[in-house]
Amino acid sequence: MLDDSKNNTRKVTDAICLPHSRFPRIVIVGGGFAGLALVEGLKNKDVQVVLIDRHNFHQFQPLFYQVATSGLEPDSIVFPFRKQFKGYKNVSFRLAEVKEIQNSINTVITDKGKLTYDYLVLATGTKTNFFGMEEVERNSLGMKDIRDSLNIRHMMLQNLEQAAITCDDEERDALTNFVIVGGGPAGVEMAGALAEFCKYILPKDYPEYPSSIMNIYLVEAMDEVLSAMSDKASSKTLTYLENLNVKVMLKESVSNYDGRVVKTKSGKTILAKNLIWTAGVTGDFPKGFDETSIVKGNRLKTDHHLKVYGMDNVFAIGDIAGVITDETPKGYPQVAQTAIQQGRHLAKVLLNTLLSKPSKPFTYKDKGSLATVGKRKAVADLGKFHFGGYAAWLLWSVVHLVSISGFRNKLLVGFNWAISYFTYEKSNRVIIRSFKRTKKVDAQYTSTQE
Numbered sequence: 001m002l003d004d005s006k007n008n009t010r011k012v013t014d015a016i017c018l019p020h021s022r023f024p025r026i027v028i029v030g031g032g033f034a035g036l037a038l039v040e041g042l043k044n045k046d047v048q049v050v051l052i053d054r055h056n057f058h059q060f061q062p063l064f065y066q067v068a069t070s071g072l073e074p075d076s077i078v079f080p081f082r083k084q085f086k087g088y089k090n091v092s093f094r095l096a097e098v099k100e101i102q103n104s105i106n107t108v109i110t111d112k113g114k115l116t117y118d119y120l121v122l123a124t125g126t127k128t129n130f131f132g133m134e135e136v137e138r139n140s141l142g143m144k145d146i147r148d149s150l151n152i153r154h155m156m157l158q159n160l161e162q163a164a165i166t167c168d169d170e171e172r173d174a175l176t177n178f179v180i181v182g183g184g185p186a187g188v189e190m191a192g193a194l195a196e197f198c199k200y201i202l203p204k205d206y207p208e209y210p211s212s213i214m215n216i217y218l219v220e221a222m223d224e225v226l227s228a229m230s231d232k233a234s235s236k237t238l239t240y241l242e243n244l245n246v247k248v249m250l251k252e253s254v255s256n257y258d259g260r261v262v263k264t265k266s267g268k269t270i271l272a273k274n275l276i277w278t279a280g281v282t283g284d285f286p287k288g289f290d291e292t293s294i295v296k297g298n299r300l301k302t303d304h305h306l307k308v309y310g311m312d313n314v315f316a317i318g319d320i321a322g323v324i325t326d327e328t329p330k331g332y333p334q335v336a337q338t339a340i341q342q343g344r345h346l347a348k349v350l351l352n353t354l355l356s357k358p359s360k361p362f363t364y365k366d367k368g369s370l371a372t373v374g375k376r377k378a379v380a381d382l383g384k385f386h387f388g389g390y391a392a393w394l395l396w397s398v399v400h401l402v403s404i405s406g407f408r409n410k411l412l413v414g415f416n417w418a419i420s421y422f423t424y425e426k427s428n429r430v431i432i433r434s435f436k437r438t439k440k441v442d443a444q445y446t447s448t449q450e
Contacts, residue, residue, distance in 0.1 A: 016094055016113040021048035023090070024354060027108055027115065029098050029286075030123035031058050031081055034318030034339035036405075038121060041347020043088045047354070050117075052110065054097040056081055059146045060404050062336065063413070065186065067149035068276075069156075069193040070201075070428045071420060074146050076412040079405035098124075101288030103311055109286075119350060122300060122308070122316045123343070126281035126334065139259035139437070140275040143186060152276060153428075154435035159273055161431075164208055170271065176214045177272035179262050181254050182279035183220030184228070185371040188237055190276060191218045192374035195244035205429065216246045217262075217270055221253040221279070226379070228333065229369050233379035236388040240373040254279075259437075281334065283320050295322040299331060304361030306346050315349075317342040323362065332364045336403075341365065370396045375420070 018025075023046050028035050031053040042049050060077040067074050081093045096110035106116050128142030141152050156178075163175040178194055180187045198214040218225070218241065224234040225241070225248065241248055249264070254275075256263040262270040283298035293309050295301045299322030301309045306321060308314045316322075318339035322331040332338045341364060349359040368382035370392065378393035380386070397417065404410050 014113055016096070016110070016115045018048075018050060018092055018094075018115065021090070023048045024118040025050060025116070026119045026121065026350060027052065027117040028121045028123060029053075029108070030125060030318070030320075031055070031093075032061075032123060032125050032318060032339060033336045034125075034321075034343040035121075035123035036084070037340045037343025038123065038317065038347050039085070039088070039091055039343075041344050042090070042350070043085075044090055045351060047090060047350070049088075049091045050115065051081060051085075051091065051093050052096050052098055052108070053081065053093070054095075056093070056095050058084065058405055060409075061144075062400055062403075064143050064146065064149040065190040065193050067146065068143065068152035068190065069197050070153055071193065072413060072416055073428055074150060076409055076416065077404065078146055079409060084405060098286045100286050101314070103288060103314055106313070118313065119353075120314045121346065122285055122314070122320055123318045123339075124283075124285045124320050126319045127284040128277060129280035129282040130277065131280065133254075133256065136254060136257045136275075136277070139257050140181075140277045142277050143190070144281070151435055154431055154433065156274060157429060157431050158435055160202075160206060163213075164206055172209070172213065173215075174260055174271045174273045176209075177217070177270065178215070178274040178276070179217045179219060179254075179257075179270055179272045180276045180278060181219045182277065183218055183222070183225035183248075183250075184278060185226065185369075186278040187218060187220070187276075188225055188241065189372055190278065191216055191241060191246045192244060192372065192377070195241070195246050196374045199244070201429070217249060217272070218246055219249045219252050219254055219262075219264070219279075221251065223251050225250075226371055229371065229379065230381045230386045232386040233369075233371070233381055233388065236379050237371065237373055240377045240388075244374055281319070283322075285316075285320055295324055295331070297322065297331070305349050305359055306342060306362055315346055317346050328364075333366075335369075337367055338364060370399060372396045 025048045027050045028038055029052050031051055036058055057078040057080050063077045066072040085091045096112035098108055098110050100109040108115055128144050130137040142148055159175040163172045166172050180191050194216050198211050202211040202214055225237050226234045253265050255265045257275050262272055293301055300316040300320055301322050302316050306315045306317055308316050319334040324331055345362045352359045370380050372378040372393055376390050376393050378396040379388040380392040380395055401410055401414055404413055
């Protein structure tokens with residue numbers, strides 16, 4: 001079908017070189033849960049699969065907060081694509097960032113060159129949504145990337161070290177206060193991990209001041225945390241957080257943050273030099289789609305076969321896909337299990353399409369929800385069963401450990417969890433690189449080596 005292999009000396013502005021193949025080419029943009037599930041479904045089939053990602057690794061997002069709070073090292077929850085695809089004879093990986101889709105000529109434009117496709121799948125996920133608050137965006141940190149987690153870790157450790165140096169009480173308060181915005185799973189898990197850091201690590205590492213100096217605030221705009229879960233799970237989670245001395249502020253939202261003072265819409269102020277934003281996400285996809293293909297949340301509108309409206313050979317899966325129906329007016333939940341199910345389903349759809357066979361529409365099967373709140377405490381919604389405590393935490397641990405890519409990574413995470421379970425120790429409290437706020441084009445921040 002498509003052959004870009006004739007010239008091996010192409011320039012960056014020309015076509016990206018790929019192996020010769022006589023089979024239809026399926027280009028997948030994004031190697032998250034959805035993209036990987038699709039690759040798995042297409043491996044060693046009569047198609048040429050090309051995965052494009054701006055990173056050369058898959059990252060296990062549910063454990064970002066543990067990297068941020070020094071519980072795990074980043075290489076424990078990332079796995080190289082090329083290692084993942086070892087033995088996949090029909091799969092190629094290319095490290096590039098997609099800039100634009102030119103569907104009229106079936107072409108993907110990247111920062112490393114261009115390539116053509118027979119079928120295109122967008123699995124690009126989401127990015128942090130600051131709802132237009134530029135100053136908040138400029139002075140806070142999101143948690144959508146492994147580098148964000150490292151930035152949070154370095155910011156936290158540097159500020160704690162600076163707090164030990166300063167003799168100014170107000171400055172010390174600002175350096176040791178943490179504000180987490182958003183009471184969903186990411187915010188709740190981050191708050192719980194920080195609270196345990198404060199309780200078990202701070203007194204040992206910083207005996208010069210009491211652990212009570214470190215205040216953790218969780219700000220949630222709705223009247224409950226974990227609003228997507230059951231009332232029982234929400235109520236238990238609130239109790240767990242309060243027992244960990246997390247100051248939960250419900251029906252409250254941040255209106256501004258200048259890097260030192262957090263202001264809320266009700267007029268409250270919090271002195272803090274640490275603000276972590278988990279309050280919302282928005283779809284993240286390249287140029288090339290008109291407004292008729294975009295729905296609320298900046299997601300791509302798809303039909304029941306996950307095909308983008310108005311396009312014959314372009315599909316969307318995972319967090320970026322908006323399957324809007326009377327039953328799902330807001331689309332399916334933007335969680336890992338949705339992404340994995342859609343990736344597996346689309347593999348069948350594409351293979352059936354090539355064989356001119358009909359396909360069943362996508363239906364989402366909710367397998368339940370889990371969230372952890374510190375050590376040995378979690379909540380679970382599994383169909384009609386809603387429970388919390390140690391049993392829920394054990395289930396959460398098993399599910400996440402099994403889901404991590406690679407035996408080595410499972411071993412590393414399991415070993416770290418075992419040590420932490422018995423000792424509450426976090427051995428990764430080192431500042432490898434200095435954190436400095438540096439504005440980037442995509443409005444994120446990075447740690448810089450000084």
